Amino acid sequence: MAGLLHSMIASLDGRVADADGRFDRARPDEELHRFIDDQERSVGTYLYGRRMHEVMRYWEDVGEGPPGPEREYAGIWQAAEKVVYSTTLDPPTAPRTRLERSFDSAAVRELVASADRDVSVAGPRPAARAFGAGLVDECWTYVVPVLVGSGPRLFPEGVRRELELLEERRFTGGAVLLRHRVVR
Numbered sequence: 528m529a530g531l532l533h534s535m536i537a538s539l540d541g542r543v544a545d546a547d548g549r550f551d552r553a554r555p556d557e558e559l560h561r562f563i564d565d566q567e568r569s570v571g572t573y574l575y576g577r578r579m580h581e582v583m584r585y586w587e588d589v590g591e592g593p594p595g596p597e598r599e600y601a602g603i604w605q606a607a608e609k610v611v612y613s614t615t616l617d618p619p620t621a622p623r624t625r626l627e628r629s630f631d632s633a634a635v636r637e638l639v640a641s642a643d644r645d646v647s648v649a650g651p652r653p654a655a656r657a658f659g660a661g662l663v664d665e666c667w668t669y670v671v672p673v674l675v676g677s678g679p680r681l682f683p684e685g686v687r688r689e690l691e692l693l694e695e696r697r698f699t700g701g702a703v704l705l706r707h708r709v710v711r
Contacts, residue, residue, distance in 0.1 A: 529642035530664035531635070532570070533654050536702075537681040538673050543651060545675040548578065552673045556700040559669065560596035566667060567603050571644025574635065574657070577613035579650030580624075587621055610638075612653050632660035655683030663709050666690065672701040 536553045537543055544550040555563060575583060589601035609624040618626045627634075630653050639646050639662070648657045657663050668681065690707035697703050 529571070529639055529645050531639045531657060531662050532645050532647045532665050532667060533649070533657070533663050534566070534570075534647050534667040534669075535649055535654075535681055536669040536671060538675045539670055540674045540676065541681045542675045542678040543681055544578075545678045548678070550675070550678075552675075553671045555669070555702065556698070557596055559698045559700060559702050560600065562696075562698070562704070563669070564596050564600045564603060567600065567647075569645045570603075570607055570647045571642055572608040572610065572638065572646045573604075574610050574646060574648040574650075574653050575612070576650035576652040577611065577616045579653075580609070580611040580613070580616070580619070583609075583649075584621065630656040632656065632662060635660075635662055651679040651681075651683070655686065658683055658686045658688060661688075661711075663688075665693070665709065666705075666707045668705045668707075670703045670705060 535543055536550070536555070538550075538553070573583070583604070586601045586604040589597055605622070607623065609621070610627055611619060611624060612627050612630045614628055616626060635657065648654050648663065689710040691710055692705065693708050694706035695704065
């Protein structure tokens with residue numbers, strides 16, 4: 528049964544990017560990248576806001592070069608469907624990518640219910656809407672050992688949800704996975 532996953536890399540102070548929109552210090556090392564690759568294999572559709580889509584477009588062109596976790600992730604990402612929520616973006620031209628002008632909770636609920644693979648929501652705005660509508664089933668939070676001070680938050684303000692810790696894992700580079708189930 529498919530679920531809606533919130534999967535993000537975040538700083539220790541709970542930011543998904545710094546005030547300038549960058550998060551270059553969160554680049555996963557090989558061990559973490561391989562683990563994320565394995566986790567992302569269950570995802571058939573990604574839901575993004577405009578900025579997250581722009582960041583993730585990097586993976587459209589990865590595929591050449593030596594085998595490794597980045598090339599492997601690119602294949603996983605390229606094979607998945609992508610839905611981008613934006614009122615300002617021109618329609619994407621990338622394969623398997625469609626544009627929606629607004630986040631429709633009922634449509635997302637239906638998408639997840641009819642999916643045979645997990646759906647992942649990433650990016651502060653669509654994630655806030657998904658959390659607010661009670662759609663998120665699990666959170667996969669990869670915390671990296673850096674403080675960025677300000678920037679977009681990992682979790683939305685004003686939304687309260689109880690979580691149950693399902694898994695924790697420490698990586699040699701200092702990152703930690705915290706996997707939670709949203710308690711209903």
